[in-house]
Amino acid sequence: MDPRHFAYAFSVRLHDTDAAGRLFFGHLFRHAHDAYEAFMAHVGLPLDRLIREGEILLPLVHAEADYHRPLCQGDRVQVVLAIDEIRARSFAVTYRFETHDGTLAATAKTVHLRINRDGSPAAGLSDEIRDAILPYLHEDRPQ
Ligand SMILES: CC(C)(COP(=O)(O)OP(=O)(O)OC[C@H]1O[C@@H](n2cnc3c(N)ncnc32)[C@H](O)[C@@H]1OP(=O)(O)O)[C@@H](O)C(=O)NCCC(=O)NCCSC(=O)c1cc(O)c2ccccc2c1O
Numbered sequence: 001m002d003p004r005h006f007a008y009a010f011s012v013r014l015h016d017t018d019a020a021g022r023l024f025f026g027h028l029f030r031h032a033h034d035a036y037e038a039f040m041a042h043v044g045l046p047l048d049r050l051i052r053e054g055e056i057l058l059p060l061v062h063a064e065a066d067y068h069r070p071l072c073q074g075d076r077v078q079v080v081l082a083i084d085e086i087r088a089r090s091f092a093v094t095y096r097f098e099t100h101d102g103t104l105a106a107t108a109k110t111v112h113l114r115i116n117r118d119g120s121p122a123a124g125l126s127d128e129i130r131d132a133i134l135p136y137l138h139e140d141r142p143q
Helices: 027-042 047-053 127-136
Strands: 006-011 060-067 077-084 090-099 104-113
Touching: 006 027, 027 047, 027 077, 027 104, 077 127, 090 127, 104 127
Parallel strands: none
Antiparallel strands: 006 077, 060 104, 077 090, 090 104
């Protein structure tokens, strides 16, 4: 595993699937955000603390996904997460959803903007955020 990647594993549950037996498209974002939460905790920025303290709020301003192969109940999935871009006050995260045999099932990307308590965009990301995510900046997108 590339040290600039963070891995998160989950199994597709029955309630993740639609009437056709596939992971419903919207649920991909739930799993992407679960991976993101685990990543943020791993780099010392657990979302529960950020939200409780209220100083660092990072809502999503963009989310996208591509679906290459169906994921079905019981599939073991590894989400490979990397930081795609760090801007003045936002950063982009990419996610690669792989099955146990390495098949690429889906990719996703989210953009997180730092905002102030009043909801306005912050002047910039803090050094704490920048230092925590910089080791995972990967210019070759995992897609
Ligand atoms: C967030 C907003 C208040 C920003 O509004 P505003 O119009 O003032 O923004 P700007 O146009 O000036 O852009 C600022 C900045 O953002 C970049 N940006 C904006 N849109 C996009 C986009 N679609 N794609 C990419 N980038 C975008 C823009 O380029 C600028 O960046 P620069 O680097 O160039 O300066 C307003 O947009 C707003 O309120 N939006 C709604 C947000 C929302 O409701 N999101 C969905 C739910 S939030 C959520 O899921 C969530 C997840 C978390 O993980 C959290 C973690 C911690 C706390 C809270 C979380 C959270 O709420």
